[in-house]
Amino acid sequence: MPFYLRKQPLEIPPPTEKEWIKKDEEEPLYLKDPDQIIDYLPQPFRMISKLVTVLFEQAWEIIEEREQRQVTKKQHPPPVRFQPSAEFQVVGRANCLAATREYIFIGLSTGLSVFGLATGEKLCAWETAKLEICTLRASDLGNNSHVLGTVDEMGFARLFYFSKDNLLHVKAINEVEDLSKRNACVDLELSHGGDYAGFLLQGSSETWLEIYRLPKDSWQKETEHVQTVLNSTPAFFKDRRLSPANIQKNVDFRSMDTLGESAEEQLLTRDCKMSPPALLMKVRSPKPLAGSAFKNPYEALMKSDDGTVVGLGQNHMIRDCHWERQEAVFNSVFRQYLVLENELESKEEKLSQAMFHFHGSGRTLPVGMESKTEPDTPVALSVHWNTSHNLCFYLLSRPPKEKVDSDLKPDVVWPCAAPIVLSAVTPCSSYLAFACEDGVITVWDKTIGFPLLVTMLPNGYVIRSIRFMPLPGHKTLSPRKVSPRAQVQLLVLCTDGSVHLITSEGKEFSTKLLVYKPEDPNQTTSAVATVPSLTNAVLTCSWDGTVSLTDTETEATVCHFITPSPWKVATPWQPIFAVDTDGRYLILQGDEQSGNIKIETGSHRSTIFLFDLMSCSFVKTSLQEDECSPDSLEHLPWDKRCDLFLKNSLQRLSVISQQIPECWSQLQKYAATLEGESQEN
Incomplete structure (x- = not known):
């Protein structure tokens, strides 16, 4: 040296x-x-x-x-090219898809159609001219019954009831005769089991959320009566479906026996009228914080709640002069940065947007909610608005009112450090995840009422969507039937096309990069989806129309789903595809790439391809491993389930017993510090 x-x-x-x-x-x-x-x-x-x-x-x-x-x-070996097992054509342009165990629902440029999943045969349709369905949601009610929610290109929302090859229109939520007074529907959600429906409506100056309670039991009784009448009609009338083309007047199924006309003429010349859904609540976007109008603190205290929950911060004593002084000081200190920010900001004010989910019972909600309803019935609704730091919960156990409260306050409020932009809930409602504007992702275990993990993606990644991977007990949707050792996985899609997988088991979690940012922009991932029957596979679609299945454990592409020539994946930047609730089939829309494509809406035809996932060797191997895994407790006898539950409880008890002395020593040190400070004072 x-x-x-x-x-x-x-x-x-x-x-x-x-x-x-x-x-x-x-x-x-x-x-x-x-x-x-x-x-x-x-x-x-x-x-x-x-x-x-x-x-x-x-x-x-x-x-x-x-x-x-x-x-x-x-x-890894090169991926297998997987060909479709079946295909069928639909008249019109397909805009959205939804699939259940036995049926495929397709939103077209000419209405709504229902096809059989196994046969591809058209069962019924609700067709009308100049009506293009753009958004479609479906919820299985059991007994071959489904409730459907749609939104057309004009922003009108509708509810449909499908039962035993009959598609019935129930109600138009926001349809008006004067188009200048219409309110557009931005988003809709149906709860699992079809008990509730939510519609996010947007007016000229505000946005609000309407929650409806669906009378599915009444619908089932009414359709059973109609089915009895249809079975007694001649074959000529059975072939004619209920559609706006052969409907002119209104008829109530509940009073059909009192009418003098024959049943056949009533069904073919009049519209069906079913029990309408009941408006349960109307949730408005939070008001921006403004100066206080209270004269004294006592008046503000009288307007506030009992203090048992955290509020939205509207009842405060900060006056307008205080806001003005604070803003003046802030502007004087950061003047050079505010000039640049004002140039980048848009002058147009954007309306508030919201994301909402239905939740089952859990320990994150007030005590006693789980005893009033069935295990699979939602008991609460979570809503978060853009630019808002609060995640609000509203309890659904309230009677319908003729006049809905215009200023509804949330029952539970979760404040966050940054505005919430995205959220996701598992089908069993056991886990809740939300991502904030600063990139922080939080996953809550609702069954025990504690956060499962809090993490953040590396710098440079902007989150586009989040969703949960299927749990090992995917066939059981009750929170009490999910294995306590279930490995929770969250799938995150970023704006640059990268896909991340966050895995949590116990107190440890890891982040894995499944799909890297591509060098070619045409290979950017545009959409991701999960397969309900597979806990370790992800469906990805890129801008060039490549649809592939990726193994999350090995990060290898298992197979590519190929459409036969001359068809290609329609709108690959926003692909139209769906997976049925059992995870057996992948339904994908394809467009014919040729020079002789007919542009007219009435003559346009879309091709729907079905890929049988059960014939893939990777899917068969994964299903066998899931059946043999210890997490799938539904196939085990009750004595073995009890043994596993006791072992898990003992393991948790040992971990807690090791942490107690450390926590106790920290409390003693903190108490000694406080005592020393009090003596000095």
Whole structure:
């Protein structure tokens, strides 16, 4: 090691950048880096050296990432090209799909159609001219009955009831005769089991959420009576479906026996009128914080609640003058940054948007809710608005009113450090996940009432969508039937096309990058989906129309779903595909790529392809492993289930017993510190 002698200057040198370092900091800096005597560069060469170092490090990271991709590709065999097992054509342009165990529901440019999943045969339709269905939701009610929710291109929302090959129109939610007074439906959700329906409506100046309670028991009785009448009609009348083309007037199924006309003429010349859904609540977007109008604190206290829950912060004592003073101080300090921000901001004010979910009972809700309803029935609704830090819960156990409360307050409020942008809930309602604007992702275990994990993606990733992977007990939707050792996995799609998998089991969690950011923009992932029957597979679709199945454990692409020539995946940037609730079939829409495509809406035909996932070797192997795994407790006898439950309880007890002494020692130290501070004072 060379020996450096520090030479003292004979005279005061001219000022340089070295003089910026204080005298007390110069000596430690010299001892830490003695080579700085030779390598110390003046400006601007020092800045150039830093930039070159940063560029070199970034280039090295890209090189390592590319090498890792090449090694991964060499380790895995090439994916299998999977051909469709069946196909059928529909008249019109297909805009949306929904599939259950036995049926495929297709939203077309000419209405709504229902097809059999096994045969591909058209069962019934609700057809009308100049009506294009753009959004479709379906919920299975059991006994071959389904409730459907649709939104057309004009923003009108409708409810349908499908039972035994009959598609009946129930109610138009926001349809009006004067189009200038219409309110557009932005989004809709149906609860599992079809007990509730939510519609997000948007007016000219505000946005609100309407929740309806669906009378599915009454619908079943009414359709059974109609089916009895249809069975007694001749074959000529049975072939004619209920559609707007042969409907002119209204008839009530509940009073059909009192009418003098024959049943056949009533069904073929009049519209069916079923029991309408009951409006349960109307949730409006939160008001922006403004100055207080209260004269004294006592008046604000009288307007507030009993103090048992966290509120939205509307009842406060901050006046307008306080806001103005704070804003003036802030603007004076950060004036140079505010000028640039105002230039980037849009002058148009955007209306509030919301994302909402239905929840079952759990310990995150008030005590006693689980005893009033059935296990599979939703008991609460969660709503979060954009630019809002609060996740609000509204209990559904309230009677319908003729006049809905215009200023409905949430029953439970979860404040967050940043605005909530995305959220997801498992079908069994056992886990809740939400992502904030700053990139923080939180997963809650609702059955025990504690957060399962809190994590953040690396810098540079902007979250586009989140969804849960299927749990091992996917066939049982009750929260009490989910295995306590279930491995919770969250699938995250980012705006750059990368796909991340966050896995949590117990107190440990890990983040895996399933799909890297592609070098070719055409290979960017546009949509992801899960297969209900597979806990370790993800469906991805890219901009070039490639639909593939990826194994989450090995990060390998298992197979590509190929449409026969000359068909290609329709609108690959926003693909139209669906997986049935059992995870047996992949339904994919394809468009014919030729020069003789008919543009007219009436003559346009869309082709629907069905891929039988059960014939794939990877799917068969995964299903066998899931059946043999210890997490699938539904096939085990009750004594073995009790043994596993007791073992898990003992393991948790040992972990808790190890943590108790540490927590107790921390409390003692904190108490001693407080006692010492009190004695000094």
